[in-house]
Amino acid sequence: MRYAPSASNRQNWRYTVITDKKEINKLSKETSNFFRVARKLLPLRFLVVPFLGASERRRVLDPSTKIQLDSSLESMNEGEDIIFFDAPCVIILYARKYTKNLAANDAGVALTHGMLAAQALGLGTCWIGFAQRKLNGSRKLKKHYNIPKGFDVLGVITVGQPAMEYRRAPPRRKLKVHWIE
Helix, strand or coil: CCCCCCHHHCCCCEEEEECCHHHHHHHHHHHHHHHHHHHHHHHHHHHHHHHCCHHHHHHHHCCHHHHHHHHHHHHHHCCCCCCCCCCCEEEEEEECCCCCCHHHHHHHHHHHHHHHHHHHCCCEEEECHHHHHHHHCCHHHHHHCCCCCCCEEEEEEEEECCCCCCCCCCCCCCCCCCCCC
16 A cells, blocks of 8 residues: 555555454444444434435435345344454555545555455455444544544555455446547
8 A cells, every 4th residue: 555656646644553353343333333323213214315415315215225224233233243344454544635635536546555465465355434434423433543633534444364255256337438539
């Protein structure tokens, strides 16, 4: 990740690497509270729909959302880590914002470099957007994980031994490309 390119070569990113199981569990529990709150608020979804963006509106109104939330909550109640999947390492990338969200672009490039390097070493990774959201929404958690004021969490990934081995890449849609010659 150190050698990833960045806008104007700013190398603006900083990292917190968590390998302490208790700390990973703490962040997982804090993050998974979202599922409990979302499930409690689901019956009120028709009141909030007018205030949501198009994609959130679709998700809230989709009948499968209730099924997914119930399934996630059941897994949590059985002791499963539905956020970090029992990974032994969580990496938080944070940076100051600059020039039209280039910090977020740089973070994506840096974390992708790390994810590809981990894969080359036989390790598995997963980008955890729920944890990124939770950290950005909680001053208390940012302080706990030593993320300075004025910095945004721009990515959270897990690193560990993969539970399964893929023989091929998952299916992907065809690229939509507009050629100008």
